[in-house]
Amino acid sequence: MSSTLSERKTNLVTGAIGLLFSLGYVGFANGIEDSLLADEVGASGVPVFIGALMAVASALLLFKALMQKPAPGLLADADDTQDEDSPQNPHQLALGLLLILATYLVLLPWLGYVVSVGxxxxxxxxxxxxxxxxxxxxxxxxxxxxxxxxFDFALKVKMPAGIWPTLFAG
Known part of the structure; x- marks a missing residue:
């Protein structure tokens, strides 16, 4: 019989480790010195933002785990936790995500960043x-x-606008 940790326990462990790691990451990123040539964001701006984003995601995962009902036993049966709609083959999952990403890259120049990323x-x-x-x-x-x-306002990274400026310019 194949057994795995319950989803709740997995989320608790992953969230706690992610939160600890992200806080350490932010601490180290804050220690990066800015040079005289640094821009507004600074050398540590993007790493601190990524660390903060990881901390938020980890905290949300912990919150999700705390809201879930505990499993009746320490170990849950893998057959009970398997979703019927999920693909059995991890290669199918990877191929599906790759096709979605390829479609995004094809649509990005025409639809622009806002519509494409949505x-x-x-x-x-x-x-x-x-x-x-x-x-x-x-x-x-x-x-x-x-x-x-x-990206556009906070980080000053211009994203593709697509065809929208030419359609609405008049």
């Missing part, structure tokens, strides 16, 4: 099992603009 995130969420239309639609509407704002 569609990418929704496609990945749907591929991962998210099927609630309202949630996916909200995800599309929020993800693209939030990430564009983060």
């Amino acid at each position: 569609l990418l995130s929704a496609a990945v969420a749907w591929f991962a099992g998210g099927r609630e239309a309202k949630v996916l639609f909200g995800f599309v509407l929020l993800t693209g603009p939030v990430l564009w704002f983060l």
Whole structure:
């Protein structure tokens, strides 16, 4: 009989390790010295942001684990935890994600970053099992603009605009 740790325990361990690692990462990143040629973000800006993003993701994983009901036993049967809709072959999963990413790269020059990344995130969420239309639609509407704002305004990294400026310029 094949047994694995329950999803709750896995999320607790992964979230705790991720949180500790990300806090250490931010600590080391804050120690990076800026040179005289540094821009507004500085040499430590991107590493600190990545560490903070990892800390938020780890904290959300811990929160998710704490909201889950504990499994009846220490070990859960793998057959009970296997989702019927998930692909059995990890190569199928990787190929599906690769096709989604390739589609994103093809659409990016025409649709621009905001629309393309919104569609990418929704496609990945749907591929991962998210099927609630309202949630996916909200995800599309929020993800693209939030990430564009983060890169364009906060980090001063210009993202592709696509065909929209020429369509709306008049």
